[in-house]
Amino acid sequence: MKALYIRGVRDITIGDAPEPVPGNDRIAVEVAGVGVCGSDLHYYLEGSIGSQVIVEPFVPGHEFAARVLEARPELGLAKGELIAVDPAMPCGHCEWCHRGEINLCPDTVFNGAPPYPGAMAERMAIEPRQVVKVPQHFTIEETMMLEPLGVAIHAIDLARPRLLESVAVIGCGPIGLLMIALARLAGVGQILAIDPVAYRRAHAGALGADRVSADRHDIAAWTDGRGVDLVLEATNAPEGFQHAADVARIGGRIVLVGIPEGNSYTLAAGAARRKGLSVKFSRRMGHVYPRAIRLVAERRVDVARIVTHRFPLAEGARAFEIQAACADGALKSLILPNA
Structure with missing residues (x-):
């Protein structure tokens, strides 16, 4: 079968991969669609995320929907059934x-993080505990987007938004946009969104942001110099932490969700310390898939609109190129390995 490999920085090829081997503890699935995530882009642009380094050709991809290749009645799975997969x-x-902090387990095996191959391949073998059943009417896009929606839900859980408080979202890629939608559902007051890319700002307004700008300094003017109660940071910039601290009010709260380029943040300590800011770092998610499914099924969050581009596996390199460059209006690129 065919798979997409990252071989080094900006080096993507399509090559052969071994067929998955099903068994009592493994389920063979056909990958229906897999999203290009921000973390995939870090591997593509830097070859690593922190200690997770690509040392040999590596198959990325962890946001994916799949179809069951053979019926597994003991698991309630029908042949051809569309499922989400927890990576x-x-x-x-x-x-x-x-402790229930499964997202922090240091011994997690994670599809799509070196050395464990991900879903940018025609087929995979997964464990039964990875299966996430979805309503029959869910599309490939909706099913694939449950994983990034889960990441946003976990971040909002950490943030504990309060009724009518002011919120800033710094970075309006897919996770930032989902956090805007969820913050609006949580009943916050004014939502202010910052992103340097014009089309991302347009999507932020459509998903619930009250004001958008490319310049974080506008938040001071919008809040009469006070700053906001809660900042949700979802950038890939080392300066993201600093920008979040700049726009938070005295005594404000920050949740850092983005992964910075170069594996480091820049922060001037004095002002952040004097503000007495509360800071939380968000890592993936816990048991949130049931809520993610309900949010999509009840049409409370339109995740499909974030999927803007679709590519066959053979054109996977193009998906990475345009998303890394924020080109062609790309928010989320979907790779269809069996198209």
């Missing part, structure tokens, strides 16, 4: 798993 397999035995 994370925490160990279940460590201190953090026992």
Whole structure:
């Protein structure tokens, strides 16, 4: 079968991969669609995310929908059934798993993070615990987007937004846009969105932001110099932490969701310290798929609108190129390995 490999910085090829081997503990699936995530772009542009380094050709992709290749009645799975797949397999035995903090398990096996191959391939074998059943009417786009929506839900859970408080979202890629939609559902007051890319700002307004700008300094004018109660940061910039601290009010709260380029943040300590800011770092998600499914099924969040581009596997390199460059209005590119 065919798969997409990242071989090095900006080096993508299509090559052969071994066929998946099903069994009692493995389910063979056909990948229906896989999204290009911001973390995939870090591997493409930098070859690593922190200690996770590509040392040999690597198949990325962790936001995906799949179809079951053979019926598994003991698991309630029909042949051809569309499912979402949780890419994370925490160990279940460590201190953090026992605390319920499965997203922090240091021994997680994660499809799409080196050395574990991801879903940018025609077929995969997954564990039964990875299966996430979805309503029959869900599309490939809606099913694939449950994973990034789950990341946004977890961030909002950490933020604990309060009724009518002011919120700034710094960075309006897919996760930032989903957090805007969720913050609006949570009943916050004014939502202010900042992003340097014009088409992303337009999407932010459509999804619930009250004001949008390319310049974070506008937030000071919009709030009469006070700043906002809550900042949700979802950029890939080392300066993202600093920008979040700049726009937060004295005593404000920040949730950092983005992964910075170069694996480091820049922050001037003095002003942030004097403000007495509360800061939380968001990592993936816990048990949130049921809520993600309800939000999509009840049409509370339109995740499909964030999928702007679709590519066959053979054109996967193009998907990475346009998304990395913020070109052609790309928000989320969907790779269809079996198209």
